[in-house]
Amino acid sequence: MTQWHLPVAKVAAVRIGVICAVVAALEILCRLGTIDRVTMIPPSEMASSLWDILRSGRFNSDIFFTLYNVTAAAVLAIAAGFFIGAGLHALPRLRRLVVPMLAAYYAVPTFVFYPLLIVAFGVGRTALVVMGALFGVVAMIVNTTLGLDHVPPVVVKTGAIMRLGGARQLLLMRLPSAAPHLVTGVKLAVAYSVIGIVAGEFILATAGMGKRIAFSYDNFDNRTMYGMLLLLLIGVMIVNGALSAWERRLHRRFGQR
């Protein structure tokens, strides 16, 4: 990487310029009627709708419903995925067989099982949380096994020289060394939990942001729909951005890939 690098500030400025230009172009096209209102409302109206939703608090129950479910599903997926991943890492023969199935997992829209979960758990929180956890768990399994693979042998040997016991070796040596991949797993598990839950709410739910978006869509209430959509996207981007920043810091610190 001996290539010349452009000043970071200039790159950032141009980036903001590009994003503003795209938003402005959308705004103008919507205002001129080139994009009709039935298809999309101007970005400024999306923002004002978002502001109304937050200020009036009329959808707070939906927002907290989704937030709670995503948190529960992500925690379940991360915990279960970590233990299953560690187990698979310890059993290479089983792992070699299961890996192709895990690789194909995300090519199947898992939420086709959602109606079956509704029959099993009823319409409500449980079915959604199980859905989200089922969607997120495999990403965590895959990244846990990858992370444990990347623990350098020298780290394990150092632990042995220091005569650390099994638990301390795991906590003090292996886990920090695998941390960058584990955080990648956490990031993906959260992202997939959101997908599973929002998809479930689109299909059938009593509350939630996905339910609210689908309801407004069905009722041609584009203002509410785009406001909620914007809120959902901003929320996802903030969480994802924070986890990505953490991930990058760990990767730099541990100097892996």
Next chain:
Amino acid sequence: MTSRRLDQILLAAGVLVLWQLLHWAVGPDVVSSPWATVARAIELMRTVAFWGHAAATASAFGLASVIAIAAGIGLGLWLGLHRFAGDVADPILGTVYSIPKITLYPLILLVFGLGISAKIAFGVIHGIFPIAIFTMNAVRNVAPVYRRTARVMRLSSVATAATILAPAALPEIVTGVRVGVALTLLGTLIGELFAATSGLGFALIRAMDVHAVTDILAITMLIFIFAASVNAALGLVERRARHGG
């Protein structure tokens, strides 16, 4: 080799036993038994309607893949060769890639309407970004010494691209295509669940509406087999590109 075959048989047996146990535990209203499901899948494959849906999915998936690959590689090449544009676009691409595209389904429906264009659009927005990101990084990571060698040899820019850049970047690009095409299949199927009037995803949503448990599981199983085969085939192509030279 034989122990591997044995392992595979054991795994298949294990999956079937777990499935059967689940069926007994939760009852036929939630999970049909593996035997009933396989029988139903075979029965479905004998109907004309099933192949109509399969053909609809395959053509939408094929078209979406072609668009995602062509546009993704084109965009990635351009961004990879133009350092400044690449630096500007990199985090934007990453963010768009990480958005759960399913949340955009009302937007796609409003823009494209119900039908084949909506599900192709859904497939493309899933697949294009990973392909563009992998391609951009592949071109950027070509060792500078290669480019300097090309200059020393006074190669024209076309010859540089064809004989130096393309072979050097190809393995990484193929990885991007593998990831992108798998996501395109997912996107196409999601599009069919929400926005189609034909295709396997549509058959699935209809089975969901009338709560035909055996149909849901049979179609899901067939989709899973198809997805796993696509994945395996792409993995083979990727290994060729990486090692076959």
